[in-house]
Amino acid sequence: MMMKKKFVAVALSAVCLLSAVGCGQQSASTASSASSVSSSVASSASASQVMDAEDYLSGISGTYVELFPEMAKSEYRNLWIDAATPLVGEDNAESATDMLLGMCMAEPYGEEAVEKYTADPDSTAFNCYFLGGVEKFVMNGDTITGLDAQGQEVFAHTYQKLDVDNENGFLFYQSEDADSGEFTYFAFAPDTMETTYHLEFRYAEDLDDLQSWYEGNYAYWNAAAIAEDYDQATMENVIELFVTENLSEAE
Numbered sequence: 001m002m003m004k005k006k007f008v009a010v011a012l013s014a015v016c017l018l019s020a021v022g023c024g025q026q027s028a029s030t031a032s033s034a035s036s037v038s039s040s041v042a043s044s045a046s047a048s049q050v051m052d053a054e055d056y057l058s059g060i061s062g063t064y065v066e067l068f069p070e071m072a073k074s075e076y077r078n079l080w081i082d083a084a085t086p087l088v089g090e091d092n093a094e095s096a097t098d099m100l101l102g103m104c105m106a107e108p109y110g111e112e113a114v115e116k117y118t119a120d121p122d123s124t125a126f127n128c129y130f131l132g133g134v135e136k137f138v139m140n141g142d143t144i145t146g147l148d149a150q151g152q153e154v155f156a157h158t159y160q161k162l163d164v165d166n167e168n169g170f171l172f173y174q175s176e177d178a179d180s181g182e183f184t185y186f187a188f189a190p191d192t193m194e195t196t197y198h199l200e201f202r203y204a205e206d207l208d209d210l211q212s213w214y215e216g217n218y219a220y221w222n223a224a225a226i227a228e229d230y231d232q233a234t235m236e237n238v239i240e241l242f243v244t245e246n247l248s249e250a251e
Contacts, residue, residue, distance in 0.1 A: 056171050057142055057159060060192055060199060064137045064225035067198050068105050068128050071226075071239060079236055083243035100246055104128040109221035117220065126213075128224040132182050132203075137225060144173075144186065155183045166211055170202070181205055197238035199225040 070076075077097070084093040106125035108116050117124045130137070134146035134154050146154040157180050159173035166172070170187040182203060187210040189200035201223050202210050209216040226238065 056188060056190065057139065057144075057161070057173060060139050060188075061141060062139055062193070063228040064139070064199060065135070065228050066129055067224035067226045067238070068101065070230070071235070071242075072101050072105070076235055076239065079239045080243065083240045084247060087243065087247040096243075096247060100243065104224065106220070110217045110219055113220035114215070125220070127221045130223050130225075131218075131221065136228065144183070146183065155180070157183060159186060164207070168213070170210070172207075172210070174207075185210055193227050193230075193234070196241060197226070197230075197234050201225070 071080075080097040080100075081093045084096045088096045103125045106113070106127050109127040109131075113127070130146075132146065132154065133148050135149045136147040136151075138145040138147065142160070143156060143158050145156040148154050157175040157177045159175055162172040162174050162185075164170075164172040164187075166187070168187075168189070170189055173186045173188070175184050182205045184203075184205045185207050186201055186203045191199050193199070202218060202221065203223075204210050204218055206217070209218045213220065213222060227234070
């Protein structure tokens with residue numbers, strides 16, 4: 001996730017801030033024109049902490065909303081400042097917060113994003129919103145349901161796991177229903193609310209669109225979610241994790 005992969009170094013005042021994520025790693029096509037650091041799929045959730053694909057979906061049952069609009073709420077601003085200050089200094093904490101949020105709240109994705117970031121690598125950012133008219137996801141065993149802003153069902157399908165090799169270490173699922181459209185395939189990072197306090201996933205009609213963050217119809221898109229019923233402690237934890245993994249000194 002945005003918390004796991006390091007992308008481009010961004011100068012902020014006199015400080016070099018490294019943003020890390022699936023929601024923010026530099027693409028191969030832009031790496032030569034901007035500073036970059038090697039990516040690492042090492043996560044806060046070690047392999048021993050995370051279920052395998054067969055058990056993963058049933059283990060994340062719950063209702064989820066978009067992560068970053070929640071993290072960006074004004075009532076949580078001080079949590080960001082408190083987490084960033086030890087890493088970048090009091091003078092840079094506000095700017096660091098804005099930079100980190102901005103890197104995961106971009107609008108372009110797909111070919112539009114590829115063209116934009118190829119032309120201007122320094123503007124590289126990720127869209128981490130839900131797509132397809134979904135405002136909430138409900139995970140219930142092997143069933144995934146999407147709800148719109150009025151709470152009406154956008155889709156509901158049962159899913160079976162797939163054995164798919166991929167560069168991102170995601171866990172893949174395929175709908176058991178015909179004509180599932182853009183919700184045919186889901187690919188989940190091995191995050192859980194218990195380990196990293198959020199989820200990350202992608203979905204598409206074509207499995208090939210989920211193989212790379214930087215190419216295809218969903219380039220530079222990686223949905224990030226948090227349980228709808230999260231509490232203050234969870235928000236504190238996810239912000240601290242995100243800030244620490246992104247602003248810590250580059251390895």
